[in-house]
Amino acid sequence: MATYQTNFFYELDQNGNSTNGHVDSQVANAGGTATEVVDDGTNTASIGEEFNVVFTDPGVNAQFGGTYTYVGHATPFSGYIAEDTNGEYFLFSNDDSIPIGTNLNGFAAEDIPLCFLPGTLIATPDGERAVETLAIGDLLLTAEGRTVPVKWLGRQSLSTMFGFPEGRRPVCVSAGALGEGLPVRDLRVTATHALLIDGVLVHAGALVNGTTIRRIPKNELGERFVVYHIETENHEIVLAEGTPAETFIDNVTRERFDNYAEYEALYGPAPAAIEELRQPRAMSHRQVPAAIKTRIATASAELAPAHVRVA
Numbered sequence: 332m333a334t335y336q337t338n339f340f341y342e343l344d345q346n347g348n349s350t351n352g353h354v355d356s357q358v359a360n361a362g363g364t365a366t367e368v369v370d371d372g373t374n375t376a377s378i379g380e381e382f383n384v385v386f387t388d389p390g391v392n393a394q395f396g397g398t399y400t401y402v403g404h405a406t407p408f409s410g411y412i413a414e415d416t417n418g419e420y421f422l423f424s425n426d427d428s429i430p431i432g433t434n435l436n437g438f439a440a441e442d443i444p445l446c447f448l449p450g451t452l453i454a455t456p457d458g459e460r461a462v463e464t465l466a467i468g469d470l471l472l473t474a475e476g477r478t479v480p481v482k483w484l485g486r487q488s489l490s491t492m493f494g495f496p497e498g499r500r501p502v503c504v505s506a507g508a509l510g511e512g513l514p515v516r517d518l519r520v521t522a523t524h525a526l527l528i529d530g531v532l533v534h535a536g537a538l539v540n541g542t543t544i545r546r547i548p549k550n551e552l553g554e555r556f557v558v559y560h561i562e563t564e565n566h567e568i569v570l571a572e573g574t575p576a577e578t579f580i581d582n583v584t585r586e587r588f589d590n591y592a593e594y595e596a597l598y599g600p601a602p603a604a605i606e607e608l609r610q611p612r613a614m615s616h617r618q619v620p621a622a623i624k625t626r627i628a629t630a631s632a633e634l635a636p637a638h639v640r641v642a
Contacts, residue, residue, distance in 0.1 A: 340395060340421050340422060340423050341421060341422045342419060342420070342421055342615075343412065343419075343420040343421060343422060349422070380400070380401045381398055381399070381400050381401075382398070382399055382400075382401065382413075383396075383397070383398055383399075384396050384397060384398075384399055384413075384423070395421070397415060397416065398415070398416055399413035399414060399415050399421070400413060400414045400415075400497060400498065401413055411423050414497075414498045414499070415498065416497050416498060417498060417536070417537075417539070417615065417616050419498070419614075419615045419616075419617075445521055445523050445524050445525075445560060445577075445579060445580070446485070446487065446520065446521045446524065446558035446559055446560040447462045447519070447520055447521075447524070447558065447559050447560070447561070447571060447576075448501055448519035448520065448521075448556070448557075448558055448559075449461070449462065449463045449557060449558075449559065450462075450463075450519070451518065451519060451520070451559075451571050451572060452516070452571070452572055453465065453471060453561070453569060453570065453571055454471065454472040454569065454570035454571075454573075455469065455470055455471055455472060456470050456472060456478055462484075462559045462561065462571075463486075463557075463559055465481050465484050465559075465561065466481065466484065467480075467481055467482065467483060467484065467597075468480050468481060469481045471561070471563070471567075471569050472569065472570060473567050473568055473569055473570075474527065474568040474569065474570055474575040475568070479563045479564070479565075479567055479569075480563070480564075481561060481562070481563065482562045482563050482564055483562040483585075483593075483594050483597070483598075484559060484560070484561060484562070485559065485560040485562060485579065485585060485588040485590065485591075485594070486557060486558075486559055486588055486589045486590050487557065487558050487559075487560075487587060487588045487589055488555055488556075488557050488589055489555065489556055489557070489558065490554060490555050491549045491552055491553070491554055491555070491556070497546065498522060498536060499521075499522055500522065500546040500547055500548075500549075500552070501519055501520060501521050501522065501546070501547045501552070501556075501558070502519070502520060502521070502522050502524075502535040502536055502538070502539060502544060502545070502546055502547065503517055503518070503519050503544070503545055503546075503547050504517065504518040504519075504520070504526070504535060504538070504543075504544050504574070505517055505543045505544065505545075505634065506572075507543075507630060507633070507634055508543035508544050508627065508630055508631065508634065509526070509528060509574065509626070509627065509630060510626045510627070510629060510630040512573075513572075513573055513574045514571070514572035514573055514574040515572055515573035515574075516572045516573075517572070518571055518572040518574055518576075519547065520535050520571070520576065521535070521558055522534065522535055522536030522546070523535075523536060523614070524576065524577065525576070525577045525612060526538075526574055526575060526576050526577075527568050527575035527576070527577070527610065528575075528623050528626070529620070529622060529623055529626070530610055530611075531610060531611050531612070531613055531619075531620060531623065532577060532608065532610050532611065532612040532613070533612075533613045533619055533623065534612075534613065534614050534615075537613055537614060537615050537616045537618065537619050538616075538619065538627060539616075540627065540628075540631060542631055542635075543627075543630065543631045543634050544627070560578075560579040560588070561578045561579060562578060562579040563578045563579075565605065565606070566578060566579075566580050566605050566606065566607050566608050568608070577608070579605075580605050580607050581601065581604055581605050584601075585601060
C-alpha cells in the first residue's frame with residue numbers, strides 16, 4: 332500500500348463529529364507520517380480493508396498507532412475515515428485547516444444500525460417477548476415502569492460475506508456480565524446500541540473485554556443476519572434480557588431498513604428528530620467511567636472460569 336502523509340488526526344463519534352475530549356489541538360496537529368495507509372489520495376481502497384498506522388512521533392504512535400479498517404473518504408475534506416479495533420473512528424488528513432469540533436460529514440453513520448439481534452427478550456406488561464415478534468401498537472415496559480407502544484419495528488439484513496469491520500460486529504453481553512445479575516440471559520446487540528448503566532448510556536462496543544463481553548464472530552453470525560430496532564414515539568429505556576437499553580434514535584436513516592416502505596406508508600417522510608435522552612453517553616472505552624469499568628471487571632472475575640479470555 333502507498334504511504335499516506337498525515338498532518339493531523341481526529342477521533343470521531345458515530346455521526347462523524349470530532350470528539351474534543353480525546354484529541355486536543357496540540358496532539359491533533361502533532362504531525363507525523365502514517366505508513367501503509369490505504370492509499371495516497373485516489374480513494375480506491377475497499378470498504379473493510381485493514382491497514383496498519385505508524386507515526387514517526389513515538390508518543391502519537393503509542394496512542395493512535397495500530398490496526399485500522401477503512402470506512403470511507405471524508406468529504407469535503409482531504410482525508411480518510413478509519414475504525415480501530417475498539418470500534419472508535421478517526422480521520423487521517425492532510426488538511427490542517429480543519430478546526431477541532433468540525434462536523435466531518437463524510438462518515439456514513441447510516442451504515443451502523445442500533446438494534447437488537449433476534450431472540451432478544453423485551454419486557455412487556457404481559458411478560459417478555461422476542462423482539463422479532465413485536466408489532467406496531469404492542470406495549471412495552473420501560474425501565475421506569477411505564478408502558479409505551481411500539482411505533483415501528485425496523486428490520487435490517489446485514490451481510491458478512493464481503494468483510495465486516497471488527498468494531499462494527501455485534502456484541503454479546505454474557506448473563507451476569509454487568510453485575511447485579513444483569514443481563515439475566517446473554518444479550519446480543521449491535522455495537523453502538525447503548526445500555527443504561529449507573530446513569531450513563533454506554534455503547535455495548537465500549538464494554539468489550541474479550542471474555543464476558545465479546546464481539547460476535549462471523550461463524551456465529553453466518554453469511555447474513557438480521558437485526559431489529561424498536562422505535563417508540565420518544566427515546567426510551569426499555570428492558571432487554573432484564574437490562575435497561577435504549578430504543579431507536581434517528582441518527583441512523585430509516586431508509587437503510589428492509590421494511591422502510593412500511594414506515595413511509597404509515598407515517599410519510601421522516602418526522603422531526605427524536606430528542607435524545609439527557610443522560611451522558613459513553614461511545615468509546617476511554618469514555619466509560621472508572622466506576623463502571625470496575626463494576627464490569629468485578630462481575631467478570633465472579634463469572635470466571637466460565638469464560639475463557641479470547642486472545
